[in-house]
Structures are given as structure tokens and as C-alpha cells.
Amino acid sequence: MATVRRKAKGVRRSAAATSRANTARRAKAKTGSVMDAAMALLPFTEDQLHRVFLAVIIGGAAALAWFVASLAGVPAMAGQKVSALAENSGFVVRNVTLRGVDRMNELKVYQRVQLGQPMTDVNLEAIRSDLLELNWVKDARISRQLPNVVVVDIVERTPHAVLKQPDRFVLIDAEGHDLEPISETNAKGMLVISGPGARKYVRELADLLNAAPALRPQVAEAEWIGNRRWNLTFGTGQMLALPQGEDISAAALVQFAQLDGKSRLLGGKVATFDMRAPERIYMRIPGRAKERLNTGGGS
Structure with missing residues (x-):
């Protein structure tokens, strides 16, 4: 019986295989050290990272399951069952x-x-x-x-005033919001506001009238003039023209209230009080020339 011997591996081939194995081990060790260094920089432990990855995987699976169920109409059917159960x-x-x-x-x-x-x-x-x-x-x-x-x-919302428009009267709140139409008869006794753009200045008008509490109940109408100032009409039918500017008009109204307290301007013969000129009040009496009252201190 003849014996066949396998040819032994060449020396060069064996050396090459050993070299490749050593190179692979060094690369693996280097990669592992880099990964370890990167992991060390993260503010998580290895156990925490495992939990995060597990949660991401479970969340993704749940989202996929919900998407598939939605396509099949399962949530809608469940909602219908709950509604039917509640009704029964x-x-x-x-x-x-x-x-x-x-x-x-x-x-x-x-x-x-x-x-x-x-x-x-x-x-x-x-x-x-x-x-x-x-x-x-x-x-x-x-x-x-x-x-x-x-x-x-x-x-x-609380009714605050009546906005007079060309074709109707509208009840409004303190912010200028429409509440409902109102007849002119029902508007009697309420503050009537008019003038282009007056709606936007309802709050400012309230602050102006609050500057002179004694006069506030006597103001029947307020007209916004030229988008810059107010004309006030009192229950007596007399009109007060105020100057432009919030602070200036408030000061003029307070001054008028003080003069009315001393001289009883309201209810008298004067039809119009014009306070647009600083430190002066121009008064118009029907049938007479315009008179001027100097309100400056000292002259």
C-alpha cells in the first residue's frame, strides 16, 4: 500500500499568513482603544447606553405597530367601540x-x-x-x-359705550369689540363715541375721562376728530374741544373741571369751550362774539 504525503506549506506562505494575522490583531486593538476613548467622553455608563438603545428600538417598534394598526383602521374601530360602550x-x-x-x-x-x-x-x-x-x-x-x-x-364682555356709525349704533366693550347693534333710543344714557378710527381709542378715552371723575358722568358724547384729538359733548348739549396729545388733553380736562367747580361753566349760556390754545379757553355764546378766558397764571 503506497503512502501519499501532502506537500508541506511553503515557508514564505506561512510567514505571510502570520503577518496578516498580526496586522489584524493590531488594527482590532487600535479600533477598540479608539472606541473606548470615545465612550469614555460620553456622560453615560455602558449600562445606561444599553438602556437608551433598547428604548429606541422598542419605541421604533411601537411606532411601526401603530402605523400598521392605523392603516388597518384599528384605532378608529377602538374609538367606535368605546363610544358605543359609553352610550350603552x-x-x-x-x-x-x-x-x-x-x-x-x-x-x-x-x-x-x-x-x-x-x-x-x-x-x-x-x-x-x-x-x-x-x-x-x-x-x-x-x-x-x-x-x-x-x-x-x-x-x-361688559358693555362700555355705544359706537355711532353712519348707518347704525353698535354696543361695544372697553376694548372696542362689537357686542350687538342697538337702537338710538336704547343708546340714551350711554356714552356715544363717534368719528373715523374712534374704535381704536376707546381705552385711551376711558383713561382721559378718568382724569376728571367729577365730569365723567356728565359726558354724553365723544367725537374723535382728525385722528388726533377729542371733542366732548356734555349732557347739557355744550361741547368742549380738547387739544391733541394724551397728557395735554388730560391736563386740559382737569383744568376745565376745576373751572367748572368754581364758575359753573356747565349749564350756562356758553355753547362751546375751545381749549386747543395753551392757557386759554375760547367760549362761544350763540348770538354773541367769541369770548376769551385767560387761564395763565399771572396775566
Whole structure:
């Protein structure tokens, strides 16, 4: 029986293989040291990093599962089941409790809450958004009162004055928001504001009148002139022309109040008081020439 001997590996080939193995070990060691150095710079332990990677993997899997379920309509079917269960259990909107309404039309509030729908389907934020579009509603809070009541708390805007427009009278609040149309008859006794652009200066007018509290109840109308100043008409029918500028007009109104307290200007024969000129009041009496009252100190 003949014996066949395998040819031994050449010396050069063996040396090359050994060299390649040594190079691979050195590269692996170098890569490991670089990775270790990079990991050492991070403010996490190895255990914490494992938890982060695990959370990312689980989160991604959950998002994928939800996406697939959404395509299959599973959340919608679940919502329908919950709504049906709530309805069968008596959790259905049967009543609306409305609070805080004094002047506005309550029906406009009730129309925004759908009776008969399951309590789980009541969209509180959507109802609130609809209510805030109503002129009278300054703020609103909507809540569920189980088993079958929706509670609506309304904060109404407060009527402040009447805005006189070319074709109608409109009730407004202190910010100039329209509340509702009003007849001229019903506007009697309220402050009537007029003039192009007057709506934007309702708050400034209130501050002006507050500077002279004694005169404020006697002001019947305020007209915004030339987009720069006010003419005030009192309940006596007399008119006061104020100068331009918030501080200057407030000072003039205070001065007029002091003069009225001393000389009873309101209710007299003077039809118009003009305070646009510094330190002087020009007074017009029907049928007579314009008179001038010097209010400067010393002359």
C-alpha cells in the first residue's frame, strides 16, 4: 500500500499568513482603544447606553405597530367601540348647564353643544373655540359632569359705550369689540363715541375721562376728530374741544373741571369751550362774539 504525503506549506506562505494575522490583531486593538476613548467622553455608563438603545428600538417598534394598526383602521374601530360602550352605559349628553350668561342670547351657546352624543365624543376644545367666536364671549371653560351633563362657564364682555356709525349704533366693550347693534333710543344714557378710527381709542378715552371723575358722568358724547384729538359733548348739549396729545388733553380736562367747580361753566349760556390754545379757553355764546378766558397764571 503506497503512502501519499501532502506537500508541506511553503515557508514564505506561512510567514505571510502570520503577518496578516498580526496586522489584524493590531488594527482590532487600535479600533477598540479608539472606541473606548470615545465612550469614555460620553456622560453615560455602558449600562445606561444599553438602556437608551433598547428604548429606541422598542419605541421604533411601537411606532411601526401603530402605523400598521392605523392603516388597518384599528384605532378608529377602538374609538367606535368605546363610544358605543359609553352610550350603552348611559354616558350620553342629556343636559347643558350654562353659567355666567347675563346679556347674550343663551340659544347661541346651546347650539354649539350636541345633545345625544356619547360623552367620550365631546370635544371640549372645539366647543370652546366656537364659543370664543361669539361677540359677547370674552372667555369660556367647558367641562364634563358625568354621567350626562356638559358644563359651560362663560365670561361675558361688559358693555362700555355705544359706537355711532353712519348707518347704525353698535354696543361695544372697553376694548372696542362689537357686542350687538342697538337702537338710538336704547343708546340714551350711554356714552356715544363717534368719528373715523374712534374704535381704536376707546381705552385711551376711558383713561382721559378718568382724569376728571367729577365730569365723567356728565359726558354724553365723544367725537374723535382728525385722528388726533377729542371733542366732548356734555349732557347739557355744550361741547368742549380738547387739544391733541394724551397728557395735554388730560391736563386740559382737569383744568376745565376745576373751572367748572368754581364758575359753573356747565349749564350756562356758553355753547362751546375751545381749549386747543395753551392757557386759554375760547367760549362761544350763540348770538354773541367769541369770548376769551385767560387761564395763565399771572396775566
